[in-house]
Amino acid sequence: REDVCKLTSPLTFPWMWECKKGACVRTPVSEATNGMTLGGCKLTCGKGFTLWPKPTGAITLGKTPLSFTYSQVIVIVDAPQDVRGLVEKAGNRLKETLRDMRPPGGSCLKLSSARDANLATRQLTIRVTVERSDASLTLKTDESYKLNITHTDADQLEAHIEAKTFFGARHGMETLSQLVAYDDANDALMTVTADVRDAPVYPVRALTLDTSRNFISVAGLRRTIGAMAMNKLNTLHWHITDTHSFPIEITGEPRLAQYGAYSPREVYTRAEVEELVQFALERGVRLLPELDMPAHVGYGWQWGEKAGMGNLTVCLGKEPWQEFCVEPPCGQMNIINENLYKVLKTILVEYRDVFKPDLFHIGGDEINLNCWKTTPEIAAFVKEKGGDPTDDEEYMKLWIQFQERVYDMWTSIAGEQKTILWTSHLTQRPAEESRLDPSKYIIQIWTTGKDQQIGDLLKQGYELILSNYDAWYLDCGGSAWVGKGNNWCSPYKSWQTVYDNSPREIAHSFQSSSDTVASRRPSQPLRQSDFSTQILGGSAALWTEQADDANLDTKLWPRGAALAERLWAEPETDSLAAQWRLVHHRRRMVARGVQAETMQPKYCHQYDGSCYIN
Amino acid sequence: REDVCKLTSPLTFPWMWECKKGACVRTPVSEATNGMTLGGCKLTCGKGFTLWPKPTGAITLGKTPLSFTYSQVIVIVDAPQDVRGLVEKAGNRLKETLRDMRPPGGSCLKLSSARDANLATRQLTIRVTVERSDASLTLKTDESYKLNITHTDADQLEAHIEAKTFFGARHGMETLSQLVAYDDANDALMTVTADVRDAPVYPVRALTLDTSRNFISVAGLRRTIGAMAMNKLNTLHWHITDTHSFPIEITGEPRLAQYGAYSPREVYTRAEVEELVQFALERGVRLLPELDMPAHVGYGWQWGEKAGMGNLTVCLGKEPWQEFCVEPPCGQMNIINENLYKVLKTILVEYRDVFKPDLFHIGGDEINLNCWKTTPEIAAFVKEKGGDPTDDEEYMKLWIQFQERVYDMWTSIAGEQKTILWTSHLTQRPAEESRLDPSKYIIQIWTTGKDQQIGDLLKQGYELILSNYDAWYLDCGGSAWVGKGNNWCSPYKSWQTVYDNSPREIAHSFQSSSDTVASRRPSQPLRQSDFSTQILGGSAALWTEQADDANLDTKLWPRGAALAERLWAEPETDSLAAQWRLVHHRRRMVARGVQAETMQPKYCHQYDGSCYIN
Secondary structure, eight states: OTTSOSSOTTSOOOEEEEEETTEEEEEEGGGOSSOBOHHHHHHHSTTTTTOSSOOSSOEEEOSSOEEEOGGGEEEEEEOOHHHHHHHHHHHHHHHHHHHTTSOTTOOOSOOOTTOOTTGGGOOEEEEEEEOOOOOSOOTTOOOOEEEEEEEOTTSOEEEEEEESSHHHHHHHHHHHHHTOEEETTTTEEEEOOEEEEEOOSOSEEEEEEEOSSSOOOHHHHHHHHHHHHHTTOOEEEEEOOOSSOOOBOOTTOTHHHHHHOSSTTSOBOHHHHHHHHHHHHHTTOEEEEEEEESBSOOTTOTTTTTTTSOOSEESTTOSSGGGTOSSSSOOEEOTTOHHHHHHHHHHHHHHHHHHOOSSEEEEOOOOOHHHHHTOHHHHHHHHHTTOOTTOHHHHHHHHHHHHHHHHHHHHHHHOSOOEEEEOOHHHHSOHHHHOOOTTTEEEEEOSOTTOHHHHHHHHTTOEEEEOOHHHHBTTTTSBOSSSSSBOTTOSOOOHHHHHTOOHHHHHHHTOOTTOOOOOOOTTSOOOOOOGGGGEEEEEEEEOGGGOSTTTHHHHHTTHHHHHHHHHHHOOSSOHHHHHHHHHHHHHHHHHTTOOOOOOSOHHHHHBTTOSOOO | OOSSOSSOTTSOOOEEEEEETTEEEEEEGGGOSSOBOHHHHHHHSTTTTTOSSOOSSOEEEOSSOEEEOGGGEEEEEEOOHHHHHHHHHHHHHHHHHHHTTSOTTOOOSOOOTTOOTTGGGOOEEEEEEEOOOOOSOOTTOOOOEEEEEEEOTTSOEEEEEEESSHHHHHHHHHHHHHTOEEETTTTEEEEOOEEEEEOOSOSEEEEEEEOSSSOOOHHHHHHHHHHHHHTTOOEEEEEOOOSSOOOBOOTTOTHHHHHHOSSTTSOBOHHHHHHHHHHHHHTTOEEEEEEEESBSOOTTOTTTTTTTSOOSEESTTOSSGGGTOSSSSOOEEOTTOHHHHHHHHHHHHHHHHHHOOSSEEEEOOOOOHHHHHTOHHHHHHHHHTTOOTTOHHHHHHHHHHHHHHHHHHHHHHHOSOOEEEEOOHHHHSOHHHHOOOTTTEEEEEOSOTTOHHHHHHHHTTOEEEEOOHHHHBTTTTSBOSSSSSBOTTOSOOOHHHHHTOOHHHHHHHTOOTTOOOOOOOTTSOOOOOOGGGGEEEEEEEEOGGGOSTTTHHHHHTTHHHHHHHHHHHOOSSOHHHHHHHHHHHHHHHHHTTOOOOOOSOHHHHHBTTOSOOO
């Protein structure tokens, strides 16, 4: 066993920690006047050192660690019938989290003779009160909560979490777990008195994860969702399919996965996906599916011709790939083939049934007009309709028609709702040409945060989700995967870069004093222009050309945590102010089983503030 | 279970692979004229597709996969008594490796009715012949081997590995394991006939791993050594201690770890280190310990004054750190304190006993003269000796005296042997000033590969180990750990950059036609100058300010594999020529439990040659 204590009597660990000017500093036991264990110091020094993301409301925390034992923890749920089960499950998970804080083997300290004598009788009673019965997450879900921890005159600990919804209550439990630490001195747990009010700034706090370039196991997805929940991220934007592979079972058209899976094991069965949707819901996370089209398709669709349905895709694996797509292999939908739409309908109906999404993403990025133009079948179609088959504009029109048709198909299946589109040549066009409509489309930005297109879209009244690649693409900076050197969007986006990417500042940077926006959200009154209210939130994207289960965690974390605080709190302060807390939070994530990238020498965690640059 | 087959009858996997112009290409089963499973294709297509690092001698491989079952594998050892145990253990590990190639659950293919009928009676007999009884690795160890796999007329498989030493034989077993793949079609294993002759170019093929900035668990070290063995790397240069922490138990001076460990669990006990040395030996890897001094020390030495031994180190945690060291926290040895040398002797004796090293590293990098100069005790010492305490040169002299004294101490303890030093201000000096001597010191280069110092050292006759940071520093390119943006040696060193860093080319780049070198190696005759013969090898360094168990594997691999081929083979070809093989090898490493960073979409592995750039 590696987790045994190596320093044992008479060689005791000679350090304690003292809180000095809001910093925890390692100090010789002999010199410490108010020495604490490291966990105790982090819990009580400063103002919410252990909280991530930073709460947006008022915080009051006690200064004295209060010990308790896991066996004395009780969770009491007061919630409407529809969500009682969800809340109870979250309560059980909270208890497991507390239980697992004890390191294997327990404390390495000589337990002091002054060990807290009241531990045996001190209960921590956690009461969770939920008001409403909302059991699904929407853009309007109230995710706020209040958390109160008190120490009664009878020496009991009482925590009360109050929330409008299950989603808020779950966040409150997450916060509570961050106000508990292992207590080495008593081989127990400890917490502090607290009063926290909290609610997120943005309704969409997302990670975008690609499972087509490389497959990610269901275990990897679960671990990711669990880690998102630790950070109060609420949306896993699942880029399920792409040209490279089609890993999801569509029971209505099983040939898609049969032809599209990398191997017989690399498939998400319908049952697995349904379980994942539930798993995510229980953790306050929506699975937001993307069916990227009409580009970024290919493998999985090859069976059309043999089945008498014609080519469902074109340019599949066409070479030299540089002429027909942005990365190998090429592939685009054969949007003039009516059979294509039959298959699409099968998929969309199944996505509705499985995901029950309140938000759906229909991709729309990186269409290569040259692919269609050089496909005889499509060129002939253009000519037949009286168009000039050498004119790019003809193919643009086909794309626009496709877009409208797919939007109508989805809303006829799933009911009126906005769908999400990536920025593209289409979204750069004037609205009247593209026929895009801010009441139908939310635009996800993947260009840079300085792209004028952002301002143009805001002026047109679009709601946006930011994924600007100069800050929020998590795949940048590794080895190239075609050619030499580093990959296309190098350098690596540091956690500081992720943290300092403020949607509010980006929105404001495009705002002039004369701007007014006619809000198209029917639910809200026409309001004064503030572009930042059109920002629904953001998503950090992990494209998986160079990610799979082996490096999933290190790519996503702790940068996903930096994102989470930006989207939860839109803090006025920058990454340097957040560093100590994130270093602590990252260690907690590792302790909870997430292989988050290492940020600093452990020294920096033991001597707050010593790792700085002027 | 996630590893179950998701595509099952009637939805069979519709692909096989064909070898076309030396590339494995996914092909519909119906169109394949000579279809194979992916593993079978990689094994037989091209010339040694599955071998990493590339053998340096002649290779002949058969074109027909030959199936066998794990239960029919026999290993026969023919070796001198002194190494028989080592060879037998390696044989057992080889068998385990073969056993573990079967995926959990076995094949997802419908096993063909034409399943190889002779599987039950076909044995694979692996005979391992070792000539010499060398049981430790030195710079002169013969690591060559021959591997022969034949298919007898009686339909039996016979593999014969012949080597001068255990170390060569172990490499041969590694190569054999790379010539075996899982056989989906028969739910068995398969190999090919083979004749391989192989030997490394450089005797030092190393990783440098720091366990002071962050602790790496013994499990992490073992996994690393195991992964090194998969790549025929033979040296783990263990940068055990630094200023940040002193994680190794020195039984003769337990206060070092007591005061220096980050926590009571983050200690390597003597027993653990001894086991690690043995573990490494069994895998053909030497543990090369470094005691970095006189800088890069600090925590672990704080008890001197209280123990009546004076300050053993100075400038410990001194601020602002920028004035006294290169990164926080500062710390340097108090080289005028005679008690320091007593402690050093205790450590060095114990290092000799535990590691039995044929090579020892005494650090010597990044000395900050200002630290000593601003330390009253040391300045007073200089003055007392008649020197000018404001003159840097006085402190340089102290450093040189320290260096000589430590060298003498080590050789008096361990016997005459060269020790390794990092490049520093000292190695930049003319030999007569620094009193460094090529017969005493091997220099490890950490400046760039273009640094003129390399040429100067070669001209002086030094043997070098290359760790030039512009290619072989594996910690570069992540988030900054002090301040914002990316860390100091960004960008990330891609596997291509690692691979293309040729010691031979670097040596030749400093060579002019008139150069002659008086070799100082007593064992060798004076020879015509070829600087590349002075290159002992190289080491890719992982400094762990931003690494620990969470990201150890992704930082080290597959870049460590790219390094391994460069050092084993010094291929004339570059990284682009190696790409397909490394992608395959990286997948094999992942299958064997190493979380190597992802290189490409799996698509690229299924369609060799399709992921290119012009």
